[in-house]
Amino acid sequence: MADKSYLAWPFFDDSHRNLADNLEAWCAANESLFLDSHRLPVDEACRQIVHTLGSAGWLKYVVPKTYGGIHERLDVRSLCLIRESLAQHSGLVEFCFALQGLGVGPITLFGSDALKQKILPNIAAGKSIGAFAISEKEAGSDLNAMTTSARRVGDQYLIDGEKTWISNAGIADHYVVFCRMADEKERRFISLAVDAGNPGLSIPERIEVMAPHPLGTIRLRDCAVTADSVVGEVSKGMSVALGTLDIFRTTVGAAALGFSRRALDEALAHSTERTAFGQPLSALQITQAKIADMATAIDASALLVYRAAWLRDTGAQRINREAGMAKLHATESAQWIVDNAVQLLGAKGVVAGATVERLYREVRALRIYEGASEIQKLIIAGQVLSGTKQGHN
Ligand SMILES: Cc1cc2nc3c(=O)[nH]c(=O)nc-3n(C[C@H](O)[C@H](O)[C@H](O)COP(=O)(O)OP(=O)(O)OC[C@H]3O[C@@H](n4cnc5c(N)ncnc54)[C@H](O)[C@@H]3O)c2cc1C
CATH class of the missing domain: 2.40.110.10 (Butyryl-CoA Dehydrogenase, subunit A, domain 2)
Structure with missing residues (x-):
């Protein structure tokens, strides 16, 4: 499975490392959820996924402790680790987790106590769905x-x-x-x-x-x-929207990172098994160059994603520059990494239902929603040029 050495980085503490281990074990034991997510009609699949994620306790990470959650306030590193792990198994399961957070994100971050009491506990339990x-x-x-x-x-x-x-x-x-x-x-x-x-x-x-x-x-x-x-x-609705997107854009980068890691795993497995010209594909230097570029892009994405998450968790109020960089780099490179994995698998890469073919379709929308890549560039440039950009989705 994917490289976990990044968990030793100083952005994390032991609670994050335990979370990553527990989630990986849970994913391995719940493979049927991921398979069903690829087979069932989408609405039915989503309801089942939300119910299962809620029963397993993972949705406690999307709301604060007072309203049925784990942490006193949203822990962005935990949200990112969960999105990253789930994305390695199923884009739809990952999406359901993410939307439980984003759907009520404005309420979690800015809502009145009465609204939080009314809505958040059922979201955390997987008994209701937000948008x-x-x-x-x-x-x-x-x-x-x-x-x-x-x-x-x-x-x-x-x-x-x-x-x-x-x-x-x-x-x-x-x-x-x-x-x-x-x-x-x-x-x-x-x-x-x-x-x-x-x-x-x-x-x-x-x-x-x-x-x-x-x-x-x-x-x-x-x-x-x-x-x-x-x-x-x-x-103040625009501040509510942009403040919410600061957090969730970072986590879109984390989802892209999960797709990238899975694509690299698939590429590595295939290139060591497949023989061409009397040797494994992985012995060919052009293949090695691709693998090096994929692994480097993954580490760069992870550094940007977890920097943004760590900054927010340690007290930064607005992280739109860092969140923009994390989303931009992680989603753009994920598209490229998945495409390279498809290429490395040859014809097997485009077979309907193949893991890399699924990743190829799943990763595409991430460069568009919660602010397209071009908009992230405007935000980053605005900050670098010392302006502040407001009003971009
Ligand atoms: C799968 C999916 C799920 C979504 N979920 C939600 C959701 O839950 N809630 C919600 O509210 N929305 C959601 N969206 C909508 C999403 O946020 C918008 O699609 C996104 O903001 C882009 O808007 P648009 O599609 O109208 O494209 P446009 O704004 O028309 O942009 C078209 C293209 O022009 C580019 N462009 C725009 N302005 C500039 C500029 N100034 N300079 C250079 N290029 C520019 C864009 O980057 C893009 O490439 C979702 C979209 C998708 C695909």
Whole structure:
């Protein structure tokens, strides 16, 4: 299995090393979950995965201790280690874990105690599913183009608009919806928690993508929520979104790292077994050069991911430069590493259902969601040039 020597790096303490060992043992004992995740219809698979991850206690890492979690506050290194490990087995299992965190991330980080009490314990137990809804048809990278609005009427907000590309649309129990404030001249942002059963919320379409992923559009029509559904401060919705993405972008890098490690494992196994021109592929120097480049890119990604996670865990409030670098490097190099693994396997690499073929499809979206690579470059450059970029997804 993948190299674990990085766990000796100073970013980690013994609790992280124990977590990585326990999770690896659990993954080995629960291979059927990963196989089912590749076989079952996506909604059924996701519900089963969330239930299993909750029963096993892994979802305790996505909420704070007071609300059924493990740590006093989110431990980003733990989130990264878990995403990295799960991604080595199944993109869908990894996704389900991640969305339990991201879906309620704004509530965990910025929500009122009452909202946390209402929503987080069931998320940690795997009894409910969350979703993070910011993107719109005309507002992906450019969040300032958002049109979904919330207007205050008495002690309620009425939400109108449509969000698309929303992970867990259709299976979520709760959505955190980002809106513009209709009553304000500046039309600043507000984030609101909406229950899936709200009569003003519907799912007009589901969207199928290249790797299994529950995705769809949510429609909000005079969707009434009480004023205590506001997540964070009124008119600070953009800070809520970006503060949440700081953490979860780092963990997207960790997921990419998991895909990369699995791809390298597959490439190593094949290149030592497969003979060409009278010797194993691994004895050919061009193969060795590829393996060296893959291993170096993996270590560079790991350094960037765990630097960002360590910084956040040790007190940094905003890590958008470091999170941007971690996501950018880890996802871009994962795409390249997986492609190289496919190449090393030759025809076997493109057989439907082959591990590297699955990785090839699973890794692609990571360069797009939670801020595409180009947007990460804008964020990093903005910071390097000493500006601060706000308003990019
Ligand atoms: C599988 C999947 C799951 C998703 N899950 C969620 C979810 O749970 N919740 C949610 O809210 N959204 C989700 N999204 C949406 C995702 O966040 C957006 O797709 C993403 O922000 C990009 O927006 P867009 O697709 O509209 O592309 P666009 O913003 O139209 O961008 C198209 C291309 O142009 C580039 N580009 C844009 N602006 C610039 C610029 N200034 N300079 C240079 N290049 C630029 C982009 O990088 C990209 O390559 C998901 C998307 C996918 C694919």
